[in-house]
Amino acid sequence: MGLIVGLDIGGTTTKIIGYENGNLFGFVRVKASDPFTSASGGLGKFLNVIGKDLSDVEEIHATGVGASQLSGDIFGCSTQIVPEFDCVGLGGLYLAGLKEAIVVSMGTGTSIVAARAKQVEHIIGTGVGGGTLQGLAERMLNVKDFETISALADQGDLSMVDLTIGDITTQDIPGLTPDATASNFGKLEDLARSEDIAAGIVNLVFQSVGTASVLAARLQSLDHIVITGNLSQLPFGETILDGFSRLYNVSFYIPEHAEFATAIGASLIEGKRLNC
Numbered sequence: 001m002g003l004i005v006g007l008d009i010g011g012t013t014t015k016i017i018g019y020e021n022g023n024l025f026g027f028v029r030v031k032a033s034d035p036f037t038s039a040s041g042g043l044g045k046f047l048n049v050i051g052k053d054l055s056d057v058e059e060i061h062a063t064g065v066g067a068s069q070l071s072g073d074i075f076g077c078s079t080q081i082v083p084e085f086d087c088v089g090l091g092g093l094y095l096a097g098l099k100e101a102i103v104v105s106m107g108t109g110t111s112i113v114a115a116r117a118k119q120v121e122h123i124i125g126t127g128v129g130g131g132t133l134q135g136l137a138e139r140m141l142n143v144k145d146f147e148t149i150s151a152l153a154d155q156g157d158l159s160m161v162d163l164t165i166g167d168i169t170t171q172d173i174p175g176l177t178p179d180a181t182a183s184n185f186g187k188l189e190d191l192a193r194s195e196d197i198a199a200g201i202v203n204l205v206f207q208s209v210g211t212a213s214v215l216a217a218r219l220q221s222l223d224h225i226v227i228t229g230n231l232s233q234l235p236f237g238e239t240i241l242d243g244f245s246r247l248y249n250v251s252f253y254i255p256e257h258a259e260f261a262t263a264i265g266a267s268l269i270e271g272k273r274l275n276c
Contacts, residue, residue, distance in 0.1 A: 002020065002056065002057070002058035002059075003018055003019075003020045003052065003056050003057050003058055004018070004019045004020065004058060004059050004060075004061060004267045004268075005017070005018055005019075005043065005046065005057055005059070005060045005061070005077075005267065006018075006019060006061050006063075006087075006263040006264055006265070006266035006267030006268075007039055007042065007043070007060060007061065007062040007063070007064070007067070007263060007266060008063055008064045008087070008260070008262040008263035008266060009035045009038060009039050009062055009063070009064040009065070009066030009067045009070075010035070010038075010064055010065060010066055010107070010108075013029060013030070013031045013038060014029065014030055014031075014035070014038040014039050014041075014042040014064075014066070015027075015028070015029045015042075015259070015260050015262070015263040016028045016029070016030075016042045016043065016045075016046040016263060017260055017263045017264055017267060018046065018050055018052075018267070019264070019267035019268065024257075024264060024267075025050060026046050026049060026050050027257060027260055028042060028045055028046045028049055029042070030042040030045055034069075035064075035065075035066025035067070035069045035070075036066075036069060036070065038066065039062065039066065039070065039074060040074055040075065043060070043074055043075065043077075044075075054075055054076070054077060057077045058078070059077070059078045059079075059080060060073075060074055060077050060078065060079040060080065061080050061082045061266040061267055061269070062074075062079060062080070062081055062082070062266065063081070063082045063083065063084045063087045063262060063263075063265075063266040064084055064262065065084075067081050067084075068081075080270075082265075082266045082269050082270070084111075084262065085111065085113050085120055085122045086120045086265065086269055087261075087262045087263075087264075087265030087266045087269065088103055088105045088111060088113050088115075088120070088228065088261065088262050088265060089103045089113045089114070089115030089120030089265065090115065090118070090120065090264075090265035090268050090269055091103075091228065091260075091261035091262055091263070091264040091265025091266070091268070092104075092105075092115060092226040092228050092255075092258075092261050092265070093115050093117075093226070094261075094264055094265070094268060095226070095228070095255035095256065095257060095258060095261055095264065096224070096226045096253045096255045097255075098224055098226065098253075099116070099117060100114075100115060100116040100117070100222060100224070101115055101222060101224035101225060101226045101253075102114055102115075102123070102213055102216050102217045102220065102222050102224070102225045102226070103115045103120075103225075103226045103228060103261070104209060104213050104225060104226065104227050104228065104229075105228050105229045105261070105262060106129055106130065106209060106227060106228070106229035106230065106231035106232055107129055107130055107229045107230060107231070108129050108130050108131040109125060109126060109127045109128070109129040109130075109131060110125060110126045110127075110128060110129040110209050110212070110229075111125045112124050112125060112126075112212060112213055112216050114216065114220040114222065118269075123216045123219065123220065124212060124216060126208065126209065126212055128204075128205055128208045128209060129205065129209070129229075129231065130146070130229075130230055130231050132204075132205055133146075133149065133201060133202065133205050133231065134146070134149075136201045136204075137149045137198065137201055140197055140201070141194050141197060141198060143194075143198075146230070146233075146234070149198055149201070149202070149234075150202075150233075150234045150235065150236065152194055152195045152198035152199075153195070153198040153199040153201070153202040153234070153236040154199075154235060154236050155195040155199075156193070156195040156196045156197070156198050156199025156200070156236075157193075157195070157196050157199065158196070158199050158200060158203055159187075160187075160188075160189045160191070160192040160193070160196040161184075161185055161187065161188050161189070161192055161196050161197060161199065161200030161203075162181050162182075162183065162184055162185065162186060162187060162200060162203060163181070163182045163183040163186030163187040164178060164179050164180060164181060164182055164187075165177070165178050165179070165180045165181075165182050166178030166179060167182065167187060168182055175247075176247070177247065180247065181203070181207060184200065184203065184204040184207065185200055185204065188200070199236060202234060202236050202237055202240070203236075203240055205231070205237075206231075206234075206236075206237040206240040206241060207240060207244075210240065210241055210244040210252075211244075213225045213227075213252075214244065214248045214250055217250055223250055223251060224250070224251050224253060225250055225251065225252050225253065226252075226253045226254075226255065226258075226261075227241065227252060227253065227254045227258060228255075228258045228259070228261035228262065229258070229259060229261070229262075230259050232254045232258040232259060233258070233259055238254055241254075
């Protein structure tokens with residue numbers, strides 16, 4: 001098998017990786033005004049980065065919400081559509097080196113699948129994700145850039161924002177620790193700084209997704225949860241999930257290149273030929 005290019009095509013952002021002879025490489029992302037421009041421009045940039053030509057590409061496997069807008073081969077390369085949920089599961093397992101797990105894709109929204117070898121089942125999704133993070137931060141902090149939100153959150157103090165179990169009772173509650181969140185933004189102090197509010201927003205998003213992920217893991221009798229997608233790159237989010245690991249006795253994994261998991265999954269599975 002020659003070079004397989006995996007494309008994860010979002011509304012305006014496309015992630016591209018190459019898979020050849022058992023190796024992954026490239027890891028390119030591009031933005032454009034529409035999915036086709038993003039995909040075709042991304043392919044050109046990817047080939048330039050890896051130093052290969054169109055003739056070296058054996059197949060393109062495309063997935064993501066923007067893949068449905070493709071109507072034929074890209075630049076004459078054999079282009080196939082592959083199911084997004086399958087790509088999420090397979091890519092997450094591959095990166096984490098696991099045979100089975102709950103795989104969570106944290107993009108604009110969040111999808112949660114149960115992945116076992118080549119069998120992937122969509123469990124549930126939620127509208128809470130990167131769009132939530134950006135929307136709340138823009139309205140509350142006048143900030144929309146992910147890196148800025150992340151930097152602020154890293155310096156924040158959740159005790160200025162969230163109500164904890166320890167705030168409302170001195171009694172032990174089985175299965176919960178005093179620092180467990182009783183209410184997100186339930187104790188927003190007048191003197192809360194932008195950093196504290198940013199931390200509260202990230203905590204709200206990651207706790208919501210973490211809770212759904214833990215429930216999915218218990219439903220599927222799985223102990224491992226793999227976090228993928230753009231939001232996986234927020235350090236404060238990883239800290240929140242570490243707390244979930246201890247509280248609920250599950251293992252969260254954020255593997256290297258987690259934001260490219262869906263594109264990686266696309267490169268690894270068979271696709272459906274496009275009608276040209």
